[in-house]
Structures are given as C-alpha cells and as structure tokens.
Amino acid sequence: MKTKKIFLPESEIPRQWYNINADLPTPMEPPLHPGTGQPVGPDDLSPIFPMPLIEQEVSQERWIDIPEEVLEKYLIWRPSPLYRALSLEKFLDTPAKIYFKNEGVSPAGSHKPNTAIPQAYYNKISGTKRITTETGAGQWGSALAFSCALFGLECKVFMVKVSYYQKPYRRMMMETWGGTCIPSPSSETEAGRKILAENPDTPGSLGIAISEAVEAAVMDEHTKYSLGSVLNHVMLHQTIIGLETQKQMAIAGDYPDVIIGCAGGGSNFAGLCLPFVHDKINGRDIDIIAVEPTSCPTLTRGPFSYDFGDTCQMTPLLPMHTLGHTFVPEGIHAGGLRYHGMAPIVSQLLLDNLIRAEAIPQMETFKAGINFAKTEGFIGAPETNHAVAATIREALKAKEEGKEKVILFNWSGHGLVDMAAYDAYLSGKLSDHVLADGEIERALSDIAPLPKPKQFKG
Amino acid sequence: MKTKKIFLPESEIPRQWYNINADLPTPMEPPLHPGTGQPVGPDDLSPIFPMPLIEQEVSQERWIDIPEEVLEKYLIWRPSPLYRALSLEKFLDTPAKIYFKNEGVSPAGSHKPNTAIPQAYYNKISGTKRITTETGAGQWGSALAFSCALFGLECKVFMVKVSYYQKPYRRMMMETWGGTCIPSPSSETEAGRKILAENPDTPGSLGIAISEAVEAAVMDEHTKYSLGSVLNHVMLHQTIIGLETQKQMAIAGDYPDVIIGCAGGGSNFAGLCLPFVHDKINGRDIDIIAVEPTSCPTLTRGPFSYDFGDTCQMTPLLPMHTLGHTFVPEGIHAGGLRYHGMAPIVSQLLLDNLIRAEAIPQMETFKAGINFAKTEGFIGAPETNHAVAATIREALKAKEEGKEKVILFNWSGHGLVDMAAYDAYLSGKLSDHVLADGEIERALSDIAPLPKPKQFKG
Numbered sequence: 001m002k003t004k005k006i007f008l009p010e011s012e013i014p015r016q017w018y019n020i021n022a023d024l025p026t027p028m029e030p031p032l033h034p035g036t037g038q039p040v041g042p043d044d045l046s047p048i049f050p051m052p053l054i055e056q057e058v059s060q061e062r063w064i065d066i067p068e069e070v071l072e073k074y075l076i077w078r079p080s081p082l083y084r085a086l087s088l089e090k091f092l093d094t095p096a097k098i099y100f101k102n103e104g105v106s107p108a109g110s111h112k113p114n115t116a117i118p119q120a121y122y123n124k125i126s127g128t129k130r131i132t133t134e135t136g137a138g139q140w141g142s143a144l145a146f147s148c149a150l151f152g153l154e155c156k157v158f159m160v161k162v163s164y165y166q167k168p169y170r171r172m173m174m175e176t177w178g179g180t181c182i183p184s185p186s187s188e189t190e191a192g193r194k195i196l197a198e199n200p201d202t203p204g205s206l207g208i209a210i211s212e213a214v215e216a217a218v219m220d221e222h223t224k225y226s227l228g229s230v231l232n233h234v235m236l237h238q239t240i241i242g243l244e245t246q247k248q249m250a251i252a253g254d255y256p257d258v259i260i261g262c263a264g265g266g267s268n269f270a271g272l273c274l275p276f277v278h279d280k281i282n283g284r285d286i287d288i289i290a291v292e293p294t295s296c297p298t299l300t301r302g303p304f305s306y307d308f309g310d311t312c313q314m315t316p317l318l319p320m321h322t323l324g325h326t327f328v329p330e331g332i333h334a335g336g337l338r339y340h341g342m343a344p345i346v347s348q349l350l351l352d353n354l355i356r357a358e359a360i361p362q363m364e365t366f367k368a369g370i371n372f373a374k375t376e377g378f379i380g381a382p383e384t385n386h387a388v389a390a391t392i393r394e395a396l397k398a399k400e401e402g403k404e405k406v407i408l409f410n411w412s413g414h415g416l417v418d419m420a421a422y423d424a425y426l427s428g429k430l431s432d433h434v435l436a437d438g439e440i441e442r443a444l445s446d447i448a449p450l451p452k453p454k455q456f457k458g
Numbered sequence: 459m460k461t462k463k464i465f466l467p468e469s470e471i472p473r474q475w476y477n478i479n480a481d482l483p484t485p486m487e488p489p490l491h492p493g494t495g496q497p498v499g500p501d502d503l504s505p506i507f508p509m510p511l512i513e514q515e516v517s518q519e520r521w522i523d524i525p526e527e528v529l530e531k532y533l534i535w536r537p538s539p540l541y542r543a544l545s546l547e548k549f550l551d552t553p554a555k556i557y558f559k560n561e562g563v564s565p566a567g568s569h570k571p572n573t574a575i576p577q578a579y580y581n582k583i584s585g586t587k588r589i590t591t592e593t594g595a596g597q598w599g600s601a602l603a604f605s606c607a608l609f610g611l612e613c614k615v616f617m618v619k620v621s622y623y624q625k626p627y628r629r630m631m632m633e634t635w636g637g638t639c640i641p642s643p644s645s646e647t648e649a650g651r652k653i654l655a656e657n658p659d660t661p662g663s664l665g666i667a668i669s670e671a672v673e674a675a676v677m678d679e680h681t682k683y684s685l686g687s688v689l690n691h692v693m694l695h696q697t698i699i700g701l702e703t704q705k706q707m708a709i710a711g712d713y714p715d716v717i718i719g720c721a722g723g724g725s726n727f728a729g730l731c732l733p734f735v736h737d738k739i740n741g742r743d744i745d746i747i748a749v750e751p752t753s754c755p756t757l758t759r760g761p762f763s764y765d766f767g768d769t770c771q772m773t774p775l776l777p778m779h780t781l782g783h784t785f786v787p788e789g790i791h792a793g794g795l796r797y798h799g800m801a802p803i804v805s806q807l808l809l810d811n812l813i814r815a816e817a818i819p820q821m822e823t824f825k826a827g828i829n830f831a832k833t834e835g836f837i838g839a840p841e842t843n844h845a846v847a848a849t850i851r852e853a854l855k856a857k858e859e860g861k862e863k864v865i866l867f868n869w870s871g872h873g874l875v876d877m878a879a880y881d882a883y884l885s886g887k888l889s890d891h892v893l894a895d896g897e898i899e900r901a902l903s904d905i906a907p908l909p910k911p912k913q914f915k916g
Contacts, residue, residue: 001468001530003468004530076835087608168878169878172881173837175884374607374608376534377604416631416874422634
C-alpha cells in the first residue's frame with residue numbers, strides 16, 4: 001500500500017512565519033497616501049489596524065515568531081495533511097508525481113483561518129472589542145467569525161447583498177459562530193445610506209462593502225478592520241502552509257519541480273510558494289505558477305501600477321498588477337478570484353521572474369474539479385479548481401515529454417458550500433469568459449491619474 | 459502546548475473489521491421471511507445483495523479481513539484524527555477529559571463512507587454494474603455516490619421528494635460524483651407510479667424510497683441494492699472507527715470511562731463502541747450511551763419486537779427496538795435519527811445491558827452544537843449534536859461529582875450542508891417534541907400481528 005497522506009506531528013508545527021520582504025531581490029515600493037502621494041506610515045493605519053499587525057506589515061525581519069496562543073488554535077486543524085494524488089496520477093496516466101496540500105480541513109473549509117486566527121489574536125491583545133470586515137462569497141467572513149469566536153471578540157461582516165441572498169449557508173455559518181452578517185449596502189453606515197438613497201435596489205459590491213466595514217471601524221475606538229488577502233501581513237501568516245509542506249516533502253523524500261496555486265488576492269498562492277521562493281532565490285530550479293481566471297486576468301494582462309485596493313478609493317495606493325479599481329469581472333463562480341488587483345508581494349515576484357502566471361477559462365476548471373472529485377474524492381472550491389486544472393495541464397505535459405516531474409499544488413478549500421456552482425456547470429448554464437481587448441485600455445485610463453511606481457508597466 | 463489531535467500513521471490502520479456476533483453473550487435471533495415466518499437464507503437476499511456481503515451479514519468469525527482495495531480507498535481520509543476537546547473542557551470547567559473521533563473529515567463529510575466503500579467494492583468484484591439506494595437528508599446517498607465513483611459503478615439514489623427540493627446541496631454532491639439522484643416517488647418504478655397515481659402531491663417518505671430502490675435492483679440482474687445502516691455487515695464495516703480509536707487512546711495514554719454516540723439506525727454508534735463492548739464483555743467497566751431524539755425514542759421507549767425495516771413491508775422482519783414501521787416522527791432537523799427501528803445488534807446490546815440509551819430534546823442538542831462550534835471550531839451535523847449534548851451532560855456530572863472521568867464520543871459528521879437547521883434554530887423557529895404516550899400503544903398495535911422474538915418486550 002503506497003502512502004497517501006503525509007502528516008506532520010503537532011510537535012513539528014512551524015514556530016515562525018517566513019517574511020519574504022527580508023529576501024526580495026527588488027525591494028517593494030511603499031503604499032502611498034492618495035491625498036499626499038507620500039508613503040503611508042503607522043499613524044495612517046492605526047485607526048483601522050492594531051499596532052502588532054502594522055508592524056508586521058512593514059517588517060524586514062526574515063522570521064517572525066508565531067505566538068503560543070495562535071499555535072494552540074492552529075492545532076484545531078494544523079498541520080494540515082499533504083496528499084499524494086495517486087488516483088489522479090493513474091487517471092491521467094502521467095509519469096509525474098502529484099502532491100497537494102489539503103487546506104480544506106479547517107473548520108471554515110479553506111486556508112483563510114491561517115490569517116484570521118492571528119488577526120483576531122493581535123486585535124484581542126491590543127484591546128479591540130469588535131472586528132469588521134467585508135466578504136463576497138463568504139469564505140473570508142466565515143473564517144473571521146470562526147476566529148473571533150475562539151478569542152471572544154465580536155465580529156461584524158458586511159456581505160455583498162446579492163451574495164447574502166444567493167449564498168445563505170455562509171451567512172448561517174458566521175451566525176453559528178456568533179458573528180453578525182448584514183447585507184451591504186446597509187443603513188448602518190454613511191457610505192451605505194448614501195448608496196441606498198441613490199439606488200435602493202443595488203446588488204452591492206465588494207468595493208461598497210469595504211467602504212462600510214472601514215467606516216464602521218473608524219467610527220468606534222474599540223472596533224478595528226480586518227482584510228483577508230492582499231496585504232503583507234496576510235501573506236506572512238499564510239506562509240505556515242508552505243513551511244509545513246517543506247517538512248512534509250522532506251518526509252516524502254521529494255522536492256517539487258512545479259508549484260501551483262490559484263490567485264485572486266494572492267494569499268493561498270503566496271502561502272504555499274513563498275518559502276519555496278526563498279529556496280529559488282538561493283538557487284533551486286522551480287517553476288512556480290499563479291493561476292487566475294481568463295475573465296479576471298490581473299497578472300497575465302493587467303499593468304503593474306499604483307492603484308486603489310477598493311472601488312470607492314478609500315484605501316492607500318498599492319503597487320500591484322491591476323485591472324483598474326472600477327473593473328467589474330464577469331459573474332464567474334469562483335468569487336474569491338474576482339478581484340481587480342493582486343497582492344504587492346505576488347506582483348513583485350512576477351516582475352522579478354521568480355514566478356509566472358497562467359489564465360484558465362472557467363469550463364476547464366470545473367471539468368478538472370470533477371475529475372479530481374471522482375478520483376481523489378474531495379470536491380474542491382471553484383477557486384481551488386483553477387489550481388487543479390493547471391496541475392492537470394502540467395501533468396499531461398510531463399506525460400508528453402516523458403518526464404517524471406514532481407508537481408505540488410495548493411488545494412485551498414472544499415466546495416461543499418459552493419455546490420450551486422457545480423450544479424450550474426452540470427446543467428449547462430456556464431460558459432467561458434475572456435476579457436475583451438478594450439478592457440485593458442479602460443483599466444489604463446482608470447489608473448492614468450495615479451502616481452507611477454518605478455517599475456510601472458503599462 | 460498540549461496535544462490536540464492524535465493521528466494514527468497510515469501503516470497502523472486496522473487490517474480487519476471486528477464482528478461482535480462472535481462475542482455476543484446472547485446470540486441474536488435471525489431475520490424472518492414475512493411470508494413464511496422462517497429465517498431468511500442467502501437465496502432470499504441474493505437478488506438484492508452480492509454474495510460477499512450476505513456472507514458477512516451472517517458471519518460468526520470474530521475478525522474479517524479488510525481487502526487491500528478497500529484499505530487503499532480508506533486512506534483518502536482514514537485513519538481519522540482523534541481529538542482532545544481541550545477548549546470545550548475549559549469552557550465547561552470540568553475535571554473530565556473529553557475526546558472525540560472526527561469522522562467529518564471524509565469527502566462526504568460523515569462516517570457513512572466507511573461502509574459505502576466496501577459495499578461498492580464487493581459489488582464491483584461480484585459483477586454489479588449499478589447500485590440503487592434510498593436517502594432522506596442525503597448523507598448516505600452522497601457517501602454511496604462518492605464510493606461508486608471510486609470504483610467506476612453507476613449509482614442511482616431515490617431521494618425523498620421533500621428533501622430533494624429542500625436540500626439541493628446533497629443532490630448536487632451526488633451528481634458531481636457522477637451519481638443520479640431522483641425525487642421519490644418517481645415514475646421509474648411500479649411502486650412509485652402507483653403512489654403518484656393515488657397522490658400526485660405526496661412529499662414522499664423513506665419507506666417509499668426504499669421500495670423504489672429495492673424494486674429497481676430486483677428488476678435488473680446487473681443492479682444491486684445497498685443499505686447505509688441497520689444491517690450487521692454495515693455495523694461490521696463501521697468498527698474501523700472504534701478499532702482506530704483504541705489504538706489512538708493507547709497513544710494518548712487514556713482509556714474511556716464513558717463512550718457516547720448518537721443513534722438513528724445505529725451505525726456510527728456501533729462503529730465506535732463495538733470494539734469497546736468487546737473489552738466490556740471481557741471485564742472492563744465502561745458506561746456506553748446511545749443517544750436518540752426525544753421525538754424518535756426507539757431505544758428508550760420502543761418495544762423490542764420483530765418488525766419490518768420499511769414502511770411498505772418489503773424487507774425481512776428484523777428483531778429490534780421499534781416504534782412501529784408506520785411511525786412518522788416529527789420533522790426534527792436531525793434527519794438521520796428519524797428512523798422507526800434500530801440495528802438488531804444495538805438492540806441486542808441494550809437487552810443485555812452492555813449499553814444504555816438516553817433521549818435528548820432537539821433544542822438542547824443545537825445549544826450544545828453551537829457551544830462546541832464556538833470552542834472546538836467545527837460545526838457538527840444535527841445528528842452529531844445529540845452526542846455532543848450527552849457529552850456535555852456527562853462532563854457536567856463529572857464536575858458535580860468531582861471525578862476526573864475520560865469521556866469519548868463520536869463526532870460523526872460536519873453540518874456544513876445542514877446549515878438551514880442552524881438557521882431555523884437561531885431564528886427561533888424550532889421547538890422540542892416529546893413522543894405522546896398514545897404513540898407507544900399505536901406502535902404496539904402496529905407490530906401485534908407479527909411473530910415475537912424470545913426476548914420480546916412489549
């Protein structure tokens with residue numbers, strides 16, 4: 001019987017997160033204050049984030065200790081298992097070895113609690129009573145509600161109105177953990193009231209929900225705001241994925257030739273690959289691939305520029321690949337990949353050719369997800385299926401080339417609360433969306449008035 | 459940092475199932491043919507089950523080898539982790555140590571694949587092309603569809619019509635694994651057509667769905683039928699849970715004083731406790747508790763008698779505790795516990811005082827489930843919450859008595875596809891149901907014409 005899962009004992013859980021900022025060949029350019037055009041400082045951020053997270057956001061330390069209280073909560077599901085996809089290999093008849101890290105074993109069903117737990121913890125010790133956030137499909141909101149329950153914090157989630165009604169299960173998960181989830185725009189904030197007055201029937205948007213969550217945090221001294229992707233401290237927390245995987249690959253006696261993750265804001269991709277990027281900087285030859293949808297091709301077609309993180313222009317300007325902060329992608333079912341920007345760290349790695357990016361159309365990702373479910377058993381989130389599809393491409397390429405490659409990918413979450421997407425696929429209601437050419441020009445005009453980073457690529 | 463999870467290495471997975479029939483102090487009475495009143499033989503069962511399963515159903519061998527092909531599929535999620543509920547202990551401020559076996563880590567989210575996998579395997583090697591079954595809320599149907607996908611078998615699930623429309627996510631899971639799920643009653647069977655002609659708007663019932671699934675199996679020589687609980691071979695397969703747990707408790711250096719599982723048909727309860735019952739027969743002092751809803755109190759209030767397994771009187775007569783085969787419990791949200799009968803093995807253990815039973819009202823189980831989710835993180839299935847509630851009762855009793863007891867329970871599945879039940883609870887739409895006194899008399903009159911087992915208790 002071949003080994004299927006590689007478990008790491010709890011005693012072997014990594015005790016430090018890895019901070020890639022200490023090792024980047026090209027230092028990242030700073031976020032800018034949109035009003036002054038100057039780099040933002042801790043004081044600009046302290047109304048919405050607690051100080052320990054602000055410090056992590058700008059830290060240049062290579063290794064950052066994981067607090068004991070965070071490790072204790074991580075043990076609820078971590079170390080997560082590394083799987084060998086033996087049945088998928090057989091189905092594809094490939095000489096490649098395929099490994100995947102199963103991040104679907106967390107109570108919320110995805111990698112998101114890796115950062116929700118430390119964010120809740122640092123808020124708790126900083127005296128925060130309540131955390132606000134926004135959520136689209138609800139993966140992030142449910143992860144934060146779960147984490148706040150463990151630390152006895154209140155949690156208020158502004159959920160995009162159309163998702164709130166279309167995807168009630170995630171709202172119910174948040175409420176089961178004691179969180180509050182309200183459809184956005186709401187009448188609880190100035191931003192929400194303004195939009196409702198103009199357009200009472202708006203379906204809402206992530207941009208509006210961010211505005212409401214930030215406003216609710218700014219207006220109350222005991223309330224802070226939390227973000228589930230994009231920022232440096234989020235990428236930092238997620239490195240626990242890759243650090244565990246390195247130990248597990250060593251147990252398996254293999255090292256990856258190819259590493260794959262899907263990328264929306266970039267957090268699960270970065271979480272798996274950053275510790276391996278460290279190896280790559282030090283001479284290892286690894287092909288690292290970020291996979292995005294063809295309908296939201298931030299890395300493959302978006303320019304690198306300064307842009308706002310949200311539609312309503314409330315955030316600092318971030319140096320990143322972007323399709324423009326007003327970009328609205330087609331309504332594909334991988335809600336977590338429908339973001340106009342990309343984490344500055346991931347963007348910088350692409351500029352430095354340490355990673356590459358690939359866009360895959362929706363239909364191929366569902367086909368891949370179903371083949372995965374029928375062989376490996378687990379039903380993946382629609383986002384995760386992008387990584388599965390890219391893995392299948394690489395495994396078939398290895399077969400053509402007759403190469404015994406080792407492929408590793410991040411199975412970032414299960415899809416049991418996203419079954420409606422599979423239903424739509426199986427009943428023939430989905431199709432592919434490719435970004436129209438004019439969209440890139442529109443994105444460029446959108447960001448034209450903004451300052452340009454040194455490495456600007458239009 | 460205290461150990462949270464005890465993992466068993468894959469190499470330590472049990473290689474044999476434990477058959478309690480070899481050790482029962484009182485041998486079980488045989489199932490009877492309802493027409494002749496004589497014990498049913500292999501020939502009576504061969505139209506619907508493959509021969510290896512019929513042999514297991516009547517086997518007296520203590521240990522039965524698990525085929526290599528089954529072990530290989532078990533490794534997709536087994537050995538499942540044994541957890542120490544440290545946060546729940548702290549929350550309850552109890553001196554008791556609480557352990558739970560997490561069966562929610564399977565792709566279908568419950569313990570059901572433990573028997574679905576071997577059932578699919580034995581059908582495959584016996585030449586079966588298609589398996590039919592019935593399902594209520596969908597836990598069993600999805601587990602069988604998953605297992606059939608792994609062995610390349612067709613799977614057809616007759617799902618109770620009202621659940622088919624109310625709980626679409628489980629239907630979608632079955633379809634994602636390639637299964638067919640149709641609302642019952644359907645026009646595909648004689649039984650279904652007859653009922654539809656009489657009552658086109660019927661919501662359906664498990665009894666009707668069983669009739670349809672059995673008929674579909676009998677009518678085609680390459681099609682067999684599969685049952686997810688009650689029968690001896692199902693209990694046998696589920697003992698993998700308790701056998702793993704025994705090894706894990708040894709690693710933890712503890713032995714349970716109290717063992718708890720929820721019981722509908724009895725399979726997850728038996729799966730955990732049977733190997734420990736073996737120890738109890740050999741002198742160990744263990745308090746073993748089967749937990750059922752007050753609205754369907756089969757073990758606590760039903761007589762022990764011969765009765766049909768289904769409403770439509772198509773199955774053999776089984777010796778068991780029963781509320782009568784026409785009993786229709788209140789619409790509580792733990793669908794898997796709404797069964798009128800109980801596994802003959804579990805019934806016999808109760809008669810022999812090797813286990814005891816406890817009924818808990820619905821509201822207490824949801825409260826328990828939410829306290830569990832807020833401390834241990836995981837959201838349990840409504841069925842599972844019955845075991846959680848009984849565990850909390852025992853832990854608080856240990857606190858009162860000042861005893862450092864070791865409590866072990868089966869966390870039989872997660873509730874991520876059952877969130878509507880939590881929503882109903884949180885929004886105040888649920889209440890408790892206690893069986894009316896007249897119901898027991900009705901049950902007795904229902905079974906009065908049937909033969910009586912030696913140990914009949916009216």
